[in-house]
Amino acid sequence: MAQCSISNNIRRLRFDHDEMTQKVLAEMVGVTRQTIVAIEKGKYSPTLELAFKISHVFKMPLEEVFSYIKNEEKGDTK
Amino acid sequence: MAQCSISNNIRRLRFDHDEMTQKVLAEMVGVTRQTIVAIEKGKYSPTLELAFKISHVFKMPLEEVFSYIKNEEKGDTK
DNA sequence: ACACTATGTCAATAATTTTTGACATTTACT
DNA sequence: AGTAAATGTCAAAAATTATTGACATAGTGT
Numbered sequence: 648m649a650q651c652s653i654s655n656n657i658r659r660l661r662f663d664h665d666e667m668t669q670k671v672l673a674e675m676v677g678v679t680r681q682t683i684v685a686i687e688k689g690k691y692s693p694t695l696e697l698a699f700k701i702s703h704v705f706k707m708p709l710e711e712v713f714s715y716i717k718n719e720e721k722g723d724t725k
Numbered sequence: 726m727a728q729c730s731i732s733n734n735i736r737r738l739r740f741d742h743d744e745m746t747q748k749v750l751a752e753m754v755g756v757t758r759q760t761i762v763a764i765e766k767g768k769y770s771p772t773l774e775l776a777f778k779i780s781h782v783f784k785m786p787l788e789e790v791f792s793y794i795k796n797e798e799k800g801d802t803k
Numbered sequence: 804a805c806a807c808t809a810t811g812t813c814a815a816t817a818a819t820t821t822t823t824g825a826c827a828t829t830t831a832c833t
Numbered sequence: 834a835g836t837a838a839a840t841g842t843c844a845a846a847a848a849t850t851a852t853t854g855a856c857a858t859a860g861t862g863t
Contacts, residue, residue, distance in 0.1 A: 651772055668839060682821055686842065691820060694849080695731055695776045699793035709787055717779035740850060747810060760851055762811065774820080 652691040655713045657683070660705045676700040731770040733791045735761070738783045754778040 660679070661667045669687070673680045686693050693701070699711060700707040727787050739745045747765070751758045754775060770791070771779070780787040 661749070670839075679822055680840090681823085681842090685821085688841080692773045694771050694820070695770045695791060696793070697820090698773045699731070703793075708800075713773060715781075716775070734828080748809075755851055758810090759812090763851085772850070775850090802851085 652689075652716045653713055654689065654716065655692075657701065658689050660707070660712065664705060672701070672704060675704050681682065711716065730767075730794050731791055732767065732794060733764065735779065735790065738785070738790065742783060750779070750782060753782050754786050 655674075661669070661672060662687075669683045670680050673683045676683075677700070678697060682693075682697075685691060692698075698709055698713055702712045705712060735750075739747070739750060747757050747761045751761045754761075755778070756775060760771075760775075763769060764775075770776075776787055776791055780790045782792060
């Protein structure tokens with residue numbers, strides 16, 4: 648679960664949507680502002696539920712908000 | 726994060742894909758068999774990363790493997 | 804009967820995400 | 834100057850997901 652990265656364009660989508668603030672988005676999806684910051688900055692990726700909720704806010708398919716970039720693992724860790 | 730549910734058709738997709746076993750799917754996405762069991766049975770929903778990986782295995786868009794069902798909270802009747 | 808595979812479950816632990824509360828910076832407005 | 838809003842960061846704790854190892858059941862085949 649560690650060797651793959653997920654990127655998103657939440658920041659751009661926020662501004663496309665009338666410059667919605669992090670605080671407002673956080674309230675709309677029911678998490679704290681820090682969670683939105685962390686996801687936007689790529690500190691970690693959200694749960695599936697949160698990803699669905701965020702996509703919902705922007706009325707876009709999940710895969711247009713979040714993209715999965717596969718990192719090839721070189722060996723199985725066990 | 727509490728008032729929404731996520732369902733999936735992993736079990737059906739496994740059988741559509743040559744009766745792929747839970748063990749094989751687990752190995753393909755790099756988690757244990759128990760994790761696949763728990764997700765299939767709806768004990769909890771996967772991380773976004775794992776959801777992407779599973780969709781990848783079945784070569785389907787994430788939203789055709791997992792569906793998000795919004796539970797109305799009291800007061801919000803939309 | 805015995806072995807084997809696939810599925811399901813349980814409890815304890817590890818790993819990751821989210822919360823809480825605090826504080827700093829920048830920008831804009833009076 | 835001072836105030837407020839928006840963003841960013843940090844650390845500790847809570848909540849959720851994933852792992853490990855064990856065991857149970859049903860089905861298949863020998």
